[in-house]
Amino acid sequence: MPVKPVLLFAYGNESRGDDALAPLLLGNIQQKCLSCVAGHPLKFLKDYQMQIEHVMDLQNCERVLLIDADSSLDKAFHFYPVTASAESLYTTHGMSPGTLLHTFRKVLKQKPPLTSMLAIQGINFNLGENLSEPAQRNLQLATEFLISLLVSDDFRNWDEKIF
Numbered sequence: 001m002p003v004k005p006v007l008l009f010a011y012g013n014e015s016r017g018d019d020a021l022a023p024l025l026l027g028n029i030q031q032k033c034l035s036c037v038a039g040h041p042l043k044f045l046k047d048y049q050m051q052i053e054h055v056m057d058l059q060n061c062e063r064v065l066l067i068d069a070d071s072s073l074d075k076a077f078h079f080y081p082v083t084a085s086a087e088s089l090y091t092t093h094g095m096s097p098g099t100l101l102h103t104f105r106k107v108l109k110q111k112p113p114l115t116s117m118l119a120i121q122g123i124n125f126n127l128g129e130n131l132s133e134p135a136q137r138n139l140q141l142a143t144e145f146l147i148s149l150l151v152s153d154d155f156r157n158w159d160e161k162i163f
Helices: 017-031 052-058 097-108 133-150 156-162
Strands: 006-011 040-047 063-070 077-082 114-121
Touching (some): 006 017, 017 063, 077 133, 077 156, 097 114
Parallel strands (some): 006 040
Antiparallel strands (some): 077 114
């Protein structure tokens, strides 16, 4: 049986200030030449927003890490588990992580892979703006955190940070 990949899925618009945090974090990980975690290959995905079509990208993954900027956080980043939720709030402008997992379950008739979210605090999401100073600091902290998860020989460190 082939080893299933771990998907790192970053979404955000690199032209909208701090909304670029997730794609930039993914780029930082790729520059570090990290290619596997706990014996599972890393698979990278970047998009402007989460769409229903991304259900297929989650298929056959060991785990999924969703990465996004979040203006509601009161700290540099937040790492937490995502569970399927039957929301009907998705639009042509994206969908929530819980809705993506619920859609995965409904479409593929199987349990979605263990999924986590790494939300990074962003402040300024204006079109054409650069990354804000606080977001630059938060990006560095989130990068260091994610590297600490990815260099482990197993998923214990990952799981301990979630639960």
